Amino acid sequence: MRWSAVLLVPAIAACDSGTDLGPLREPGLRTERTAYEVEYGARGWSVEIPYTFTNRTGAPVLVANCNGATPLRLDRFGETGWAPAWYPMLPLCLSDPIVIGVGATYETVLPFFAGYPGSGSHPQMESGPIDGVYRSARGSGAHEGAGDLIGLAHRVANPSALID
Numbered sequence: 562m563r564w565s566a567v568l569l570v571p572a573i574a575a576c577d578s579g580t581d582l583g584p585l586r587e588p589g590l591r592t593e594r595t596a597y598e599v600e601y602g603a604r605g606w607s608v609e610i611p612y613t614f615t616n617r618t619g620a621p622v623l624v625a626n627c628n629g630a631t632p633l634r635l636d637r638f639g640e641t642g643w644a645p646a647w648y649p650m651l652p653l654c655l656s657d658p659i660v661i662g663v664g665a666t667y668e669t670v671l672p673f674f675a676g677y678p679g680s681g682s683h684p685q686m687e688s689g690p691i692d693g694v695y696r697s698a699r700g701s702g703a704h705e706g707a708g709d710l711i712g713l714a715h716r717v718a719n720p721s722a723l724i725d
Contacts, residue, residue, distance in 0.1 A: 589614055589615055589616070589617060589618075589714065589715035589716065589717075590612055590613070590614050590697055590698075590699065590715075590716065590717060590718035590719075591612060591613050591614075591615070591718060591719055592610055592611070592612050592697070592718055592719060592721060593610075593611035593612060593613065594611075597610055597721075599673075599691075604676055604677060604680045604681075604682035605674055605675050605676035605677050605680060605682050605685075606673075606674070606675050606677075606691060607672075607673060607674045607675075608673050609670045609671070609672055609673070610670065610671040610673055610697070611668065611669075611670050611671075612633075612668070612669065612670070612671055612697060612718060613666050613667070613668045614661065614666065614667045614668075614699075615664075615665075615666045616661045616662065616663055616664060616665050616666070616667075616715075617664075617715065618663070618712070618715055619663060620663060621660055621661065621662050621663060622660070622661045622715075623658035623659070623660055623661075624658055624659040624660075624661065624667070624699075625655065625658060626655075626656050626658065626659055627651055627652045627653070627654040627655060627656055628652065628654065628656055629656070629659075629669075630649075630651050630652060631659070631669070631699070632648075632649070632651060632699065633649065633671050633697055633698070633699055634646075634647060634648045634649070634697070634698055634699075635647040635673070635695045635696070635697060635698070636695060636696050636697075636698045636717070637693050637694070637695050638693065638694040638695070638696075638720065639693075643696065643698075645698075646686055646693075646695065647673070647675055647684060647685075647686055647695075648684055649671075649672070649684065650683060650684050671697055675691065694720050694721070695720070695721050696717050696718050696719065696720050696721065697717070697718035697721075698716055698717045698718070699716040699717075
């Protein structure tokens with residue numbers, strides 16, 4: 562029997578993002594849809610989440626990667642604000658950076674997999690049950706052409722809810 566849950570992406574107004582977007586009207590990262598079905602497998606939850614990054618920084622953005630795999634994590638919203646909850650398992654290599662020009666968009670997929678607690682499958686969620694509000698976030702792997710880390714507002718996505 563196949564079980565499923567839904568990943569809902571509420572409007573930004575429905576959840577305090579905790580990020581000052583300044584002149585931006587929306588985050589630099591955006592998920593493609595408002596709902597995703599999370600599949601239950603033998604060892605964990607999985608879903609592919611398409612997202613788009615639009616470069617509004619005013620300079621080219623260089624994204625660290627390993628053969629196209631990029632370091633995008635999920636942050637969970639809790640009592641103290643946003644905290645890292647899930648990191649992907651990535652190969653340890655460094656390819657030429659992905660260059661995203663000013664005003665250009667970059668589309669890819671976040672292949673989310675989280676092993677059930679105690680399953681021995683990794684990665685697993687860093688905290689608590691899967692139910693909660695999340696946002697995709699790019700860590701230190703996105704820099705402007707001059708080498709400066711791009712601002713947080715450009716590195717986080719619209720909030721979303723994982724429903725178990």
